[in-house]
Amino acid sequence: MTEATPGLMTYTTARERPFDPPDELTRAREELPIHRMIYADGHEGWLITGWALARAVLAHPSFSTRPELLHPPIQQRLINLQEIRKQPGFFLRMDPPEHTRFRRLLTGQFTVRRMKQLEPRIAQITEDRLDAMEREGGPLDLVQSFALPIPSLVICELLGVPYDDRERFHADSAVMLNLQSTPEQIRAAIDDLLDYLRALIKRKRAEPTDDLLGGLVEGGELDDEELAGVGLLLLVAGHETTANMLGLGTFALLTNPRQLAAVRDDPAVVENAVEELLRYLTIIHIGPMRTALEDVDLDGHLIRAGEVVTIAAAVANRDPEKFGDSETLDVTRSAHGHLTFGHGVHQCLGQQLARTEMRIAYPALLRRFPGLRLAVPPQDVPMRSDMSIYGVHRLPVTW
Amino acid sequence: MKIKADTGVCVGAGMCALTAPEVFDQSEEDGTVVLLQPEPPASREAAARRAVQLCPSGALSLEE
Numbered sequence: 309m310t311e312a313t314p315g316l317m318t319y320t321t322a323r324e325r326p327f328d329p330p331d332e333l334t335r336a337r338e339e340l341p342i343h344r345m346i347y348a349d350g351h352e353g354w355l356i357t358g359w360a361l362a363r364a365v366l367a368h369p370s371f372s373t374r375p376e377l378l379h380p381p382i383q384q385r386l387i388n389l390q391e392i393r394k395q396p397g398f399f400l401r402m403d404p405p406e407h408t409r410f411r412r413l414l415t416g417q418f419t420v421r422r423m424k425q426l427e428p429r430i431a432q433i434t435e436d437r438l439d440a441m442e443r444e445g446g447p448l449d450l451v452q453s454f455a456l457p458i459p460s461l462v463i464c465e466l467l468g469v470p471y472d473d474r475e476r477f478h479a480d481s482a483v484m485l486n487l488q489s490t491p492e493q494i495r496a497a498i499d500d501l502l503d504y505l506r507a508l509i510k511r512k513r514a515e516p517t518d519d520l521l522g523g524l525v526e527g528g529e530l531d532d533e534e535l536a537g538v539g540l541l542l543l544v545a546g547h548e549t550t551a552n553m554l555g556l557g558t559f560a561l562l563t564n565p566r567q568l569a570a571v572r573d574d575p576a577v578v579e580n581a582v583e584e585l586l587r588y589l590t591i592i593h594i595g596p597m598r599t600a601l602e603d604v605d606l607d608g609h610l611i612r613a614g615e616v617v618t619i620a621a622a623v624a625n626r627d628p629e630k631f632g633d634s635e636t637l638d639v640t641r642s643a644h645g646h647l648t649f650g651h652g653v654h655q656c657l658g659q660q661l662a663r664t665e666m667r668i669a670y671p672a673l674l675r676r677f678p679g680l681r682l683a684v685p686p687q688d689v690p691m692r693s694d695m696s697i698y699g700v701h702r703l704p705v706t707w
Numbered sequence: 708m709k710i711k712a713d714t715g716v717c718v719g720a721g722m723c724a725l726t727a728p729e730v731f732d733q734s735e736e737d738g739t740v741v742l743l744q745p746e747p748p749a750s751r752e753a754a755a756r757r758a759v760q761l762c763p764s765g766a767l768s769l770e771e
């Protein structure tokens with residue numbers, strides 16, 4: 309191991325303000341788009357904060373996503389990755405061509421056209437939640453009443469997972485994503501969720517169902533362990549992410565009343581607003597991470613084989629060279645090209661689904677409750693700095 | 708302007724079909740890109756160009 313060089317960065321998820329990435333990482337970007345970084349296990353790798361370099365790494369075939377090659381930017385993260393890597397079918401952590409095989413089996417289910425067909429059903433699910441909120445009356449927690457149930461219901465119906473079983477997989481995925489969880493807790497949560505999915509897949513083998521998992525079972529390309537791994541990835545990625553965008557996005561709009569009014573009153577703004585909220589809030593606040601498989605010259609920096617690169621997507625998404633006046637939330641700008649869904653071959657499979665859900669849910673909420681407001685002071689909203697996906701733990705609102 | 712699409716590289720992310728729906732579609736089967744207009748009319752060139760830039764996998768390229 310080489311001696312620590314001056315200016316060696318460490319990673320942080322500690323934020324000074326709820327909607328802005330850590331100041332330390334922003335300062336790093338203002339200085340240079342790439343820094344040496346010391347990892348939690350002593351590994352010396354890299355930190356990327358500039359948009360162009362981040363995009364270059366994610367598109368580069370010499371960077372791998374395999375978990376056994378990674379070093380942890382912060383301690384807790386590694387444990388989580390090591391546990392998941394043992395699962396066949398978890399293609400988020402595979403390189404091509406292994407990755408390609410799984411991705412190809414699924415992309416036909418997530419096309420723009422397919423998502424358009426889901427719109428009426430997503431709108432119905434959203435209206436049902438809003439009706440339930442109206443019946444219950446404020447104040448209530450928007451996460452439990454709205455932000456979490458909508459994407460959960462949608463992904464359950466799409467996959468063919470009974471929504472009535474949600475308590476089990478909500479609890480398991482909360483443990484998996486909690487940065488404070490012990491290795492034992494994470495292993496238990498993953499095993500529990502896999503057991504659940506194995507049993508579900510067995511039932512689908514016996515009695516075919518007309519849903520995504522049922523289709524994969526019938527397709528016969530994947531064995532039961534691979535199916536369980538695919539199910540795990542889709543179920544967890546499919547509800548936690550969008551749920552946090554809905555919760556955090558509503559919080560951000562409630563503290564920016566003019567932006568909120570635009571989303572509520574002008575349907576033409578909604579598309580851009582969703583991209584801008586994705587950019588501005590970047591709920592993926594650790595990574596993406598990659599490991600160099602061979603020496604790579606990255607804009608004059610030599611990344612050696614085996615060195616890990618951590619991309620601070622939240623900071624890259626505020627790069628003024630790409631986004632201009634990047635520190636303000638402006639729902640009318642075109643934020644296309646943000647890295648919140650990643651880039652390269654692993655770019656989010658569910659992104660068109662997430663977009664569809666958000667384009668329906670934000671305006672529907674704001675129109676149903678034009679007087680929507682926080683029921684606590686903004687500084688009392690508990691933030692998910694302790695989770696691998698950022699957002700709000702609870703959002704008490706009334707109207 | 709002429710667009711080329713390499714379905715062997717495409718990962719079906721759908722950025723093209725989202726950005727320039729008149730020019731790109733995705734196959735029902737595996738979600739990979741389908742070129743509706745390999746030589747888009749001038750009115751759609753800007754959108755098509757943006758789609759090529761946004762494509763995450765490098766499956767799309769331009770021949771001017």
Ligand code: HEM
Pocket residue numbers: 373399400401411541542545546547549550553591592596597647648649650651653654655656657658659661662
């Ligand atoms: C706002 C919501 C979402 C965000 C911000 C998000 C973000 C991301 C990111 C950053 C990646 C790439 C990670 C990397 O390159 O290391 C990814 C991959 C993935 N996402 Fe999402 N996601 C969201 C919603 C969804 C939904 C709704 C699904 C549902 C099916 C989903 C399924 C996946 C899958 C399967 C992958 C792995 C793709 C691959 O490795 O080829 N995501 N997501």
Ligand code: SF4
Pocket residue numbers: 712716717718719720721722723724733738739740761762763764765766767
């Ligand atoms: S944007 Fe690129 S990767 Fe995505 S579907 Fe179109 S061609 Fe394929």
